[in-house]
Amino acid sequence: MEINILGYGVMGRQISSLLILMGYKVNIFLKETLPEEVVLKNIKKIARFLSLELKEINFTLLTDITNLPNAITIECISENIEDKKLIYNSFNNINNKPYLTNTSSFSPSEIGENVSGIHFFNPITIKLVEIYMTSEHSLNNELLQLIESFKEIEFDVVGVNDNRAYIANFILFEEISTAIKLIEKYQYDMKSILQVYKHLYNGRNVFDIIDVVGIDITYNILNNLKEIDDSIYVPELLKEALNNGYLGKKNKKTFKSFLENKEKN
Numbered sequence: 073m074e075i076n077i078l079g080y081g082v083m084g085r086q087i088s089s090l091l092i093l094m095g096y097k098v099n100i101f102l103k104e105t106l107p108e109e110v111v112l113k114n115i116k117k118i119a120r121f122l123s124l125e126l127k128e129i130n131f132t133l134l135t136d137i138t139n140l141p142n143a144i145t146i147e148c149i150s151e152n153i154e155d156k157k158l159i160y161n162s163f164n165n166i167n168n169k170p171y172l173t174n175t176s177s178f179s180p181s182e183i184g185e186n187v188s189g190i191h192f193f194n195p196i197t198i199k200l201v202e203i204y205m206t207s208e209h210s211l212n213n214e215l216l217q218l219i220e221s222f223k224e225i226e227f228d229v230v231g232v233n234d235n236r237a238y239i240a241n242f243i244l245f246e247e248i249s250t251a252i253k254l255i256e257k258y259q260y261d262m263k264s265i266l267q268v269y270k271h272l273y274n275g276r277n278v279f280d281i282i283d284v285v286g287i288d289i290t291y292n293i294l295n296n297l298k299e300i301d302d303s304i305y306v307p308e309l310l311k312e313a314l315n316n317g318y319l320g321k322k323n324k325k326t327f328k329s330f331l332e333n334k335e336k337n
Contacts, residue, residue, distance in 0.1 A: 073214055074099060076145040076167075078137075078159060080106065082286075082322075083174055084148035086196040088131070089118035094221055097130045099140050106133060121197045124225065137163055144214055146190055147173045151292055153182060160184040170209045176241055176289075177296040179234045180204055188215075191238055194285060199227045202238045236300055237293065244281070245293050245304075251278045252307035255331065262331045282327045283320035287313050290320075 074097045077088040084100070092098050092115055100111070111131060119126050134140060137159075145167060149155055156173060160183050164171065172190040173180055180187040189204035201222055209215055222229055232238040237245065254260045262279060269275060282290050291310040298304040309331075318325040 073097070073217070074141055074143040075218070076101065076140045076143050078145060078147040078163070079149040081148065081150060082194060083192060083196075085114045086118060086194070087146060087148055087174065087192055089115045090122070090192075090196055092129055092131050093119055093122070093124045093126070094225065095127060097132075099132045099134060099143070101134050101137050101140060103135065105135060108133065118196065121195070122225070138166060140167070142167050142169055144169050144212075144218065145171045147171070147175075147183075151175065151177055151289065151296075153178055156183045160187060170205075170212050170215045172209075177237050177293040179236050180206075181234050182236075189232070189234075189238070191232075191240075193240070199225075200230065200240065201227050202230050202232045202240060204232050204234055204238070237297055241293065242297070245290070245297060248278050248282060248290060249294055249305045249307060252309055253305050256307050256309050261335055262328065279326075279328045279331070285320070286322055287318055287320045287327050 075091055076099045077084055077091070078101045080088065080100055080102045088098050088100050111133065112129070115129060116126065118124070145163065147156065147159060149159060156175065156178070160171060164184065170188055171184070171186070172188045173183055174191055175183070175189065176191060180189040186206050186208060188206050188209045189202070191202040193200055203219060205215070219229055230239065251265055254265060255262065266277060266279070269277065287310055291306070291314060294304060294306045294310070298306050313327055313330040316330065317323070318327060318330045320326055
């Protein structure tokens with residue numbers, strides 16, 4: 073089976089690598105040419121992280137979307153609703169196979185009438201994928217086969233509804249929002265919050281999660297959720313961090329260091 077991947081950013085790299093390792097022929101659409109060595113390096117990295125065997129590697133890099141074959145397509149471009157609508161509308165005219173978006177904060181139906189959703193997590197070593205299928209796609213044998221293949225490599229596949237952020241991101245980003253709200257509105261410091269977290273949820277660190285996801289993406293997701301739910305709190309501290317050039321892991325200027333600098337001053 074062939075699968076098209078639209079976009080080769082943070083998630084496009086990981087999803088395409090996973091699918092290649094699972095034995096699919098993957099056609100990757102990029103805006104600009106990229107050395108195949110870069111793709112091979114990412115495939116080997118995911119193979120190591122997920123303990124998957126490197127079998128036959130089969131992929132094609134394309135910069136002209138009209139050259140992609142008629143195949144199941146997963147869109148992995150940045151979280152901009154207008155860009156997502158544009159690429160779907162242009163591609164839908166040349167492809168009649170299931171089209172899925174990896175959006176983390178929009179509902180598939182906002183992108184197009186017959187768009188399904190397949191949401192992986194960053195990093196993809198989190199073996200969870202949320203799936204929303206339109207009624208038409210739920211009968212597609214190739215898509216059902218793809219879903220079963222994720223289960224075979226021990227991914228938990230959770231069916232979700234056509235709502236923004238599905239289940240996981242709704243829970244996670246409300247939690248992130250609340251942690252920052254405690255600092256912003258109730259004058260707690262980060263150390264106190266992390267001391268409490270040592271005894272909750274296996275000691276996870278929400279500030280590290282912000283840096284992995286990206287401060288900009290975290291801020292955008294919370295704003296997107298706010299549009300459909302007024303109870304969502306969008307911290308000004310995220311905006312302040314962005315205005316000061318902090319993006320998280322991607323530019324090595326972390327939200328944790330931003331908070332530490334503010335506490336010192």
